[in-house]
Amino acid sequence: MKPFVREKKTFGFDDVPEDTCYEAGYLVTINAGWRSIRPVINAEKCVGCSQCYLYCPDGVIAIKDGKAVVDYDFCKGCGICEKTCKIGAIVMEDEQK
Amino acid sequence: MKQYLSGDEAFAAGIRLARPEVVSAYPITPQTIVVERLSDMVEDGSLDAEFIHVESEHSALSCAIGASAAGVRTFTATSSQGLLYMAEGLVYASGGRFPIVMMNANRSTALPWNIYGDQRDSLALLDTGWIQAYAENAQEALDLALLSYYIAEHKDVSTPFMVNLDGFILTHTYEEVDVPEQADADKFLPHYETENCFDFEHPKNMAFSAGPDTNYIFKYKEHAALLRAIPVITEAEQKFAEIFGRQYTGLIDTYKTEDADYILITLGTIAGLSREIADKLRAEGKKVGVLRIRYLRPFPTEEISAAVKNAKAVAVLEKDISFGNAGTVFTNVTSALQAAGLNIPAYNFIGGLGGRNISHADITDIFEKTEHGTERVNFIGIEVQK
Numbered sequence: 001m002k003p004f005v006r007e008k009k010t011f012g013f014d015d016v017p018e019d020t021c022y023e024a025g026y027l028v029t030i031n032a033g034w035r036s037i038r039p040v041i042n043a044e045k046c047v048g049c050s051q052c053y054l055y056c057p058d059g060v061i062a063i064k065d066g067k068a069v070v071d072y073d074f075c076k077g078c079g080i081c082e083k084t085c086k087i088g089a090i091v092m093e094d095e096q097k
Numbered sequence: 098m099k100q101y102l103s104g105d106e107a108f109a110a111g112i113r114l115a116r117p118e119v120v121s122a123y124p125i126t127p128q129t130i131v132v133e134r135l136s137d138m139v140e141d142g143s144l145d146a147e148f149i150h151v152e153s154e155h156s157a158l159s160c161a162i163g164a165s166a167a168g169v170r171t172f173t174a175t176s177s178q179g180l181l182y183m184a185e186g187l188v189y190a191s192g193g194r195f196p197i198v199m200m201n202a203n204r205s206t207a208l209p210w211n212i213y214g215d216q217r218d219s220l221a222l223l224d225t226g227w228i229q230a231y232a233e234n235a236q237e238a239l240d241l242a243l244l245s246y247y248i249a250e251h252k253d254v255s256t257p258f259m260v261n262l263d264g265f266i267l268t269h270t271y272e273e274v275d276v277p278e279q280a281d282a283d284k285f286l287p288h289y290e291t292e293n294c295f296d297f298e299h300p301k302n303m304a305f306s307a308g309p310d311t312n313y314i315f316k317y318k319e320h321a322a323l324l325r326a327i328p329v330i331t332e333a334e335q336k337f338a339e340i341f342g343r344q345y346t347g348l349i350d351t352y353k354t355e356d357a358d359y360i361l362i363t364l365g366t367i368a369g370l371s372r373e374i375a376d377k378l379r380a381e382g383k384k385v386g387v388l389r390i391r392y393l394r395p396f397p398t399e400e401i402s403a404a405v406k407n408a409k410a411v412a413v414l415e416k417d418i419s420f421g422n423a424g425t426v427f428t429n430v431t432s433a434l435q436a437a438g439l440n441i442p443a444y445n446f447i448g449g450l451g452g453r454n455i456s457h458a459d460i461t462d463i464f465e466k467t468e469h470g471t472e473r474v475n476f477i478g479i480e481v482q483k
Contacts, residue, residue, distance in 0.1 A: 020307075024302040027306075
């Protein structure tokens with residue numbers, strides 16, 4: 001499930017809770033700025049086996065309509081999904097492309 | 098009721114009176130007796146708590162954090178290498194604002210391996226966001242077991258609290274201790290209520306991350322909470338005195354400092370002997386006094402400078418060295434002097450490392466050297482220091 005992503009906003013002093021116990025997603029914002037390569041899924045090859053979903057350390061892969069999809073708002077581009085995909089349906093592509 | 102107890106036993110008696118619901122700890126000399134007594138109390142039913150047997154100190158504190166996050170009063174205890182092994186958890190507990198109370202039996206750190214008392218363990222972790230108090234005797238240790246929860250759990254503070262007892266000298270020495278009645282302890286310390294905990298009815302995000310845009314605000318709030326502990330300590334001690342008849346003196350206590358030319362600043366059990374020597378020197382006409390630091394965090398910046406402002410020189414005696422600089426208590430004290438614009442000589446005396454005795458002669462010599470001037474940092478018992 002994709003987490004709730006708030007709009008980018010500036011937090012003032014009083015917007016920040018006193019302790020680390022607060023409404024879920026309150027501070028969450030897009031966090032993928034340092035990704036240099038991104039996993040691209042070839043939907044024609046993908047068989048929806050869920051290996052990439054199971055191994056993704058960031059929990060950003062979901063299986064939708066039998067195919068893997070990546071949440072690029074949070075994917076850090078580590079490439080573990082590419083290594084776990086036994087049928088080569090995932091390739092890592094340069095972000096600058 | 099008056100009882101004949103060691104420092105560890107007195108502390109365990111105080112913790113029973115505080116009614117923690119979870120105790121998780123791993124035994125280590127010289128803290129072991131606290132853990133043994135508390136497990137006896139759980140076994141005989143006189144303490145209604147879950148006692149979690151863990152495989153390490155890292156787990157002991159992690160369990161305490163988890164229990165505190167479930168909203169209950171928690172206790173743990175450790176010493177020396179055990180405290181260092183907990184280091185990662187210390188900042189989770191303080192950053193998460195979980196008001197856990199921990200007793201630390203001050204003991205030397207390796208290598209060379211040594212089980213005896215010094216203050217290197219807790220001072221190495223002074224910057225982890227915990228309140229740090231140092232007890233002088235078994236009665237104060239027991240009383241701090243109750244005071245610590247009151248202060249840590251106060252809504253203005255919500256910060257974990259480390260009570261330090263000098264290893265062996267305090268933990269294993271027997272003294273007469275007044276153990277309060279449970280009814281009085283309950284009057285002093287209400288049941289712990291918090292919103293900083295799991296709530297199945299209103300699910301929340303706990304122990305989350307915070308990026309560069311907000312992280313510094315959390316850290317500022319942690320700092321502000323530690324400073325807010327200062328008035329709360331006063332409030333707690335007043336309420337404590339009303340119920341138990343023992344009045345404590347906040348972040349420091351002073352002995353004959355009002356008109357003193359030379360003041361010895363120290364902490365823990367050695368304050369007692371220091372006062373004895375001060376009396377002896379006073380009888381010889383020397384105007385000397387002793388200042389005991391009770392709390393290192395929050396630090397008594399204003400209290401220390403106010404107490405020593407008319408002194409000609411001060412000495413700081415501690416069982417610690419920050420290698421390559423000076424004792425950590427010393428650098429904290431000199432920063433307080435600087436903040437108050439006090440340009441008086443200050444000398445650091447490092448003693449008691451690895452349990453080495455600090456004698457009458459040593460303390461007499463400290464006063465002597467403070468009067469006549471000496472090196473910035475002096476290791477007691479080592480004359481050649483270059």
